[in-house]
Amino acid sequence: MTDIVQPSTLPGFMELLPEDQRVFNRMKDIIRKNYEEKGFLPIDTPVLEKQEVLLAKGGGETEKQIYAFKKGNTDLAMRFDLTVPLARYVAQHYSDLSFPFRRYHIGKVYRGERAQKGRFREFYQCDIDIIGNGKLSLFNDGEIPSIIESTFMDLGFSDFTIHINNRKILNGFYRSLGIDDSTEVLRIVDKLDKIGLEAVKEELQALGLSDASVSAIADFIAIDGTTQEVFEALRALPVEEAEFSEGVAELEAVFDIAYALGVKKEHIKPDMKIARGLDYYTGTVYETILDKYPSIGSVCSGGRYDNLAAHYTKQSLPGVGISIGLSRLYYQLNEAGLLDDFTDSALDVLILPFEETKRESLALLKTLRDAGICAGYYGESGKMGKKFKYADQLRVPYCIVVGLSEIESGAVTLRDMENGKEERLSPDALVEYLRDKKRD
């Protein structure tokens, strides 16, 4: 007698039933298609890397969360994002790549975070980045919103807003108030939606900022209106910093390019409140909000950085990129009931043979498959009721019953599983009928 081990997965690791996995995969396919249609090249790096490579940057929260271990004499770690592997990849294969290097990467990453609802320790990231050799034009920053737009439209969303800002605007603005390190200010401003303007102002005052500075910040983050109005308001600000003007010019250029590529006005918005992280981004930054589900937070974020791979090469490699956290996005959309319509059947039709009609049923299976129809075959013995139940469980839209009387008449019975209607069709008519349905 074999000892039974309780079959279970680790806490915080997502695992889906097949019908949900089909929905998940469809979302993944849509993202990939959009990335490929824009000419991004795939890479697929190892999940396991040398610890010294993955942790070259070192320090921070990440190091505590990482799955790291020793095998033999080698210190190993599982990747915790796709950006560090990209940096290593570009540095390592530098001479074999063509720049600007446009790559997409869809893969699993690992973080041993404290387990909580909607947070996973293994999750998919879907990233694109464009890496320049020494320099990289703003065209790429302007193209990104068009990629986000087409991807989320294809995912079935029409109401979303890509909030765009530029770190140079923030650096210049806050420096004009005498704030050289804006880290703390940005952290507080980031809480605006959660805690409200008054609480933000109180926290800024608690930092020791003057009333005038707090008031200037409040006005700055309140800048709103059409894109044109926002840029007019920014230009009207009494900020002398060159970096500020540079940031405003860059942000305007990004909007110009995005509009030229057909991005809809309602899908992009300059937003002085967003900053994305604290030390990585140096120019354009993006956050994407589903208008009807703001509580989900940003579903696609990223930005421009000066130097991708400083830890692995002396080459200067500026880039711009975005990431979709697919596992979390799937989880949240599913919780919100937004994926219910996505569920479908893997099969176009299921053949239910009788013992006496096996040969004819197999021939029909071959005919349908040759015709490009995704046909299944219930090869197990059992009563017809059990076979129909199986078809129902798989949500198969049609079943074909091949009985002796059907064979004698040269036709088979096609049953519409939704309404129970049956009709008799010749094999040719059947192929035609199912092909039409497939095209619908």
Next chain:
Amino acid sequence: MTDIVQPSTLPGFMELLPEDQRVFNRMKDIIRKNYEEKGFLPIDTPVLEKQEVLLAKGGGETEKQIYAFKKGNTDLAMRFDLTVPLARYVAQHYSDLSFPFRRYHIGKVYRGERAQKGRFREFYQCDIDIIGNGKLSLFNDGEIPSIIESTFMDLGFSDFTIHINNRKILNGFYRSLGIDDSTEVLRIVDKLDKIGLEAVKEELQALGLSDASVSAIADFIAIDGTTQEVFEALRALPVEEAEFSEGVAELEAVFDIAYALGVKKEHIKPDMKIARGLDYYTGTVYETILDKYPSIGSVCSGGRYDNLAAHYTKQSLPGVGISIGLSRLYYQLNEAGLLDDFTDSALDVLILPFEETKRESLALLKTLRDAGICAGYYGESGKMGKKFKYADQLRVPYCIVVGLSEIESGAVTLRDMENGKEERLSPDALVEYLRDKKRD
């Protein structure tokens, strides 16, 4: 100054350049498409599992190769195949699945093997299995060759042979010679291609088998000819074991079903020499050989087993399945130069704008993308020669030059990158032309 860490991957971990990754992904897509068209459902289990779960079976070579470690108080391990996770999955989700459960799984697995050419420590497996609840009809064993056939045809192969046997034939035959445990005999027979018949006979004699037994084995594994001839030869053998007859009947049924599903005669072959592993399979077994490259070994193998998940549940779950080791297959085909024709461009066309024609070039990019053409845009500054070089490196088939004179004339220049020919086309004619090329 940042310290530079040498960018490198771990030995034994495959990492491809983007153009090779596209070829690899195309192969993966073809396999997935074939699995999905036959109605298999996707699953995607965690790469990391509880050690006690993954090692429930215990023992053997596997345990030494596994990547196992502790995080906090939990013993973890990375999966080393997709079969153990399938067993755990089916046992865990038993009540939510419909049987026969047809699943495909394409994912990475991990084995810390001794590094050697063409062996990888991280590699893709592409598996299908059909799991029955208590029993599973032979239809499934007979369907498998049709899936292997369509997959390898789509991968571009026409000359391959699926060698099929049945473990019951082997058990019955060897028991009839008084060999109750045929493990050692099968291990020796498996070396036939490598060491030749005489050496096999010598090794069998060294096991202590009688001359008569050795001679009977030599005759048995030499059985060859058409499928019909093989079955006639098998039936003519003086073997009384019931298991032997059962195996022969099963094997014949498998061939009947495969033929009924249209599998070509030259693609399947009964072969008394193959056994696939030593304790797992209990019925049909498959090995697939590329006729022109036998040294690659089996590129797709599998078989029938009595009980998938004995370590996780008391339910009896018989199944049949196959696996393609994609990383190894890719590596070997690439080494043999068989993938050179697969390399292609991610882009249909690349737009090369001048500084003064940016606006018109962006408009053209939008037009082409809206028309479903995979168009790129070289947004960096630089001389035209550098831009064409980039297009060449990416193997882009066409470039569009948008100069001032082009804009004045209302047409753009399309350059065929293969022969350098250029022609002037209006945007409408351009869309038409590139769409036609895409369809080719």
